[in-house]
Amino acid sequence: MTMSHSGGRRRPPTIHDVAREAGVSRGTVSRVLNGGHYVSPAAQEAVNAAIRRTGYVVNRHARSLITGRSDSIGFLLTEPQERFFEDPNFNVLLRGCTQALAAHDIPLLLMLAGTEDERRRITRYITAGHVDGVLLVSSHSGDPVAEQLREAGVPLVMCGKPIGVGSKVSYVAADDRDGARDMVRHLVSLGRRRVGVVTGPLDTPGGVERLAGYREVLAEAGIAYDERLVVPGDYSRASGEAGAELLLSRVPDLDAVFVASDLMAQGVLTALHRAGREVPRDVAVGGFDDSPAAVASTPALTTIRQPWDRISSEMVRVLLAQIGGDDQSAVILPTELVRRGST
Amino acid sequence: MTMSHSGGRRRPPTIHDVAREAGVSRGTVSRVLNGGHYVSPAAQEAVNAAIRRTGYVVNRHARSLITGRSDSIGFLLTEPQERFFEDPNFNVLLRGCTQALAAHDIPLLLMLAGTEDERRRITRYITAGHVDGVLLVSSHSGDPVAEQLREAGVPLVMCGKPIGVGSKVSYVAADDRDGARDMVRHLVSLGRRRVGVVTGPLDTPGGVERLAGYREVLAEAGIAYDERLVVPGDYSRASGEAGAELLLSRVPDLDAVFVASDLMAQGVLTALHRAGREVPRDVAVGGFDDSPAAVASTPALTTIRQPWDRISSEMVRVLLAQIGGDDQSAVILPTELVRRGST
DNA sequence: CTGAAAGCGCTTACAG
DNA sequence: CTGAAAGCGCTTACAG
Numbered sequence: 001m002t003m004s005h006s007g008g009r010r011r012p013p014t015i016h017d018v019a020r021e022a023g024v025s026r027g028t029v030s031r032v033l034n035g036g037h038y039v040s041p042a043a044q045e046a047v048n049a050a051i052r053r054t055g056y057v058v059n060r061h062a063r064s065l066i067t068g069r070s071d072s073i074g075f076l077l078t079e080p081q082e083r084f085f086e087d088p089n090f091n092v093l094l095r096g097c098t099q100a101l102a103a104h105d106i107p108l109l110l111m112l113a114g115t116e117d118e119r120r121r122i123t124r125y126i127t128a129g130h131v132d133g134v135l136l137v138s139s140h141s142g143d144p145v146a147e148q149l150r151e152a153g154v155p156l157v158m159c160g161k162p163i164g165v166g167s168k169v170s171y172v173a174a175d176d177r178d179g180a181r182d183m184v185r186h187l188v189s190l191g192r193r194r195v196g197v198v199t200g201p202l203d204t205p206g207g208v209e210r211l212a213g214y215r216e217v218l219a220e221a222g223i224a225y226d227e228r229l230v231v232p233g234d235y236s237r238a239s240g241e242a243g244a245e246l247l248l249s250r251v252p253d254l255d256a257v258f259v260a261s262d263l264m265a266q267g268v269l270t271a272l273h274r275a276g277r278e279v280p281r282d283v284a285v286g287g288f289d290d291s292p293a294a295v296a297s298t299p300a301l302t303t304i305r306q307p308w309d310r311i312s313s314e315m316v317r318v319l320l321a322q323i324g325g326d327d328q329s330a331v332i333l334p335t336e337l338v339r340r341g342s343t
Numbered sequence: 344m345t346m347s348h349s350g351g352r353r354r355p356p357t358i359h360d361v362a363r364e365a366g367v368s369r370g371t372v373s374r375v376l377n378g379g380h381y382v383s384p385a386a387q388e389a390v391n392a393a394i395r396r397t398g399y400v401v402n403r404h405a406r407s408l409i410t411g412r413s414d415s416i417g418f419l420l421t422e423p424q425e426r427f428f429e430d431p432n433f434n435v436l437l438r439g440c441t442q443a444l445a446a447h448d449i450p451l452l453l454m455l456a457g458t459e460d461e462r463r464r465i466t467r468y469i470t471a472g473h474v475d476g477v478l479l480v481s482s483h484s485g486d487p488v489a490e491q492l493r494e495a496g497v498p499l500v501m502c503g504k505p506i507g508v509g510s511k512v513s514y515v516a517a518d519d520r521d522g523a524r525d526m527v528r529h530l531v532s533l534g535r536r537r538v539g540v541v542t543g544p545l546d547t548p549g550g551v552e553r554l555a556g557y558r559e560v561l562a563e564a565g566i567a568y569d570e571r572l573v574v575p576g577d578y579s580r581a582s583g584e585a586g587a588e589l590l591l592s593r594v595p596d597l598d599a600v601f602v603a604s605d606l607m608a609q610g611v612l613t614a615l616h617r618a619g620r621e622v623p624r625d626v627a628v629g630g631f632d633d634s635p636a637a638v639a640s641t642p643a644l645t646t647i648r649q650p651w652d653r654i655s656s657e658m659v660r661v662l663l664a665q666i667g668g669d670d671q672s673a674v675i676l677p678t679e680l681v682r683r684g685s686t
Numbered sequence: 687c688t689g690a691a692a693g694c695g696c697t698t699a700c701a702g
Numbered sequence: 703c704t705g706a707a708a709g710c711g712c713t714t715a716c717a718g
Contacts, residue, residue, distance in 0.1 A: 067712090
């Protein structure tokens with residue numbers, strides 16, 4: 001019966017069309033749509049058949065208008081640098097979240113807020129209720145967005161443990177400290193004693209925790225902590241290269257380096273190679289992340305795998321639970337040592 | 344006057360609150376919101392002041408319900424492999440599109456449809472009107488999604504020239520053929536005569552066009568086309584490595600290679616190095632993309648820059664124009680030769 | 687279990 | 703230029 005204008009978009013069927021087709025009221029159709037409670041099997045079946053025949057798809061705008069929910073989730077990246085976007089980890093995380101949400105038929109809105117101005121605009125957009133919750137990726141501390149969203153009562157889950165703020169915010173993170181401990185223990189177990197470290201930014205949880213793990217293992221192994229063996233990095237390849245040069249100039253007989261990211265570890269390998277050190281014979285190198293950079297390096301990197309697929313699925317699970325009324329929660333996931341040629 | 348429940352989300356102000364506050368009707372507020380036509384300056388000002396005082400933000404669901412538009416755009420990736428998602432080009436494109444849309448205050452919905460099943464679900468979702476238009480990234484031919492969306496009358500812009508389908512679909516692409524010509528002319532101008540090529544997949548425009556450019560330049564330079572110098576790749580690093588080995592086995596005195604992507608060119612460098620060839624002295628290597636891989640290589644790659652920022656902004660521009668009623672159109676953007684150490 | 691009815695917040699002809 | 707009114711497609715108490 002539908003009038004079909006060939007070519008352009010025809011008017012899509014509404015709940016009214018389905019009701020007429022099924023011989024029931026619109027209310028009954030709606031009840032079927034929303035779980036089928038208080039609906040007789042016969043009506044249920046008639047409605048389902050009518051939906052199939054008409055090709056009905058619910059109009060989410062109408063539904064959202066009345067429920068007050070948007071049935072969509074925001075993926076917010078508040079990061080001034082482009083670095084993180086170029087980080088392969090980001091891809092895995094984004095893809096994982098998109099897929100986990102797709103399983104619930106929830107679309108993901110990608111929001112990039114690199115500048116102060118954009119952050120203001122996006123925060124406003126979010127607090128106006130355009131998404132039901134936010135997956136927040138913000139590696140640096142001092143980001144006020146998390147606090148603002150929390151205050152506005154927006155369900156929120158962060159990737160990585162937030163530092164600085166003592167606020168109650170849900171997060172999902174890999175166990176950075178434990179991963180660092182595993183790596184440094186591994187280096188020490190190989191007989192290395194002059195173990196350098198290139199840290200991540202010390203205003204990020206990864207930077208702080210991985211360094212902490214390093215110190216703990218040195219202490220437990222009875223190796224004195226030596227400041228000259230600690231150099232800061234910013235997760236970029238270049239900072240790894242510079243860091244290794246600095247380490248070599250300070251401690252020429254260095255026999256291992258724990259590097260807080262694979263990308264930096266690539267830079268470390270370059271600098272060691274240039275300085276004529278052979279890896280792992282002269283210097284063993286351990287990375288962190290198990291990113292594609294780990295296998296692309298020569299030699300391939302021994303590293304700590306972060307469980308990105310689990311991180312993303314847990315972020316989605318926690319967020320949906322929170323939207324459903326649960327309290328916030330923190331999830332810490334285990335890491336794994338992956339041994340390759342660099343140790 | 345607003346009752347504020349500290350903590351939870353308070354009921355946001357509606358157009359009704361603004362109207363009361365401004366002393367006008369809701370219709371007048373709506374007119375101000377939608378461009379301010381047929382509104383007296385006095386009313387205009389009163390409404391704007393009221394909006395500011397109340398902190399009013401339009402409810403997009405209500406608006407969409409009546410306008411029939413969603414005021415959002417989908418970014419659809421129909422790609423079975425993970426490769427493209429790991430491609431740094433993808434990041435740049437996604438970020439560029441997000442930002443171009445943000446300038447219009449239009450949120451971007453990220454849609455991933457890697458499997459047949461997902462493609463069906465997403466197509467249904469899109470044709471139900473949940474987005475006003477689609478930015479489609481699908482490197483391989485034979486993807487039915489483009490055709491389905493086009494038939495459903497959904498505004499659509501593809502990244503890269505679609506091949507196979509003779510259908511009228513808008514697209515934005517770099518000038519692959521011209522870029523390839525520039526690179527091969529560059530190699531020939533250096534005196535190289537035995538120029539190999541590692542192609543992209545020949546069911547993609549990049550694969551086909553870049554090979555065509557290679558052949559054209561050989562012809563114009565009076566160099567005979569030699570099948571042994573042509574090996575296929577799939578844009579992966581591994582295929583570049585294998586390709587270079589094959590080339591060396593067939594034509595040991597090869598003096599240049601044009602590689603259809605930077606990632607593959609990295610593999611080519613690895614293979615050449617292992618075979619004891621020095622780059623560029625023995626063999627000059629030219630890549631394509633100017634991706635981060637180009638600078639990360641040793642030596643850094645001479646390559647063809649694809650204007651990704653312009654590609655993304657043009658895709659958005661064309662899509663918005665099409666949503667506004669314009670006909671579909673194709674945009675071809677120029678590439679640029681970037682010379683580095685590998686030639 | 688089911689229908690009739692109210693209403694979510696907005697836009698847009700329609701009369702003035 | 704402006705207001706009153708209809709209506710977009712849906713959900714949800716309410717009364718049976």
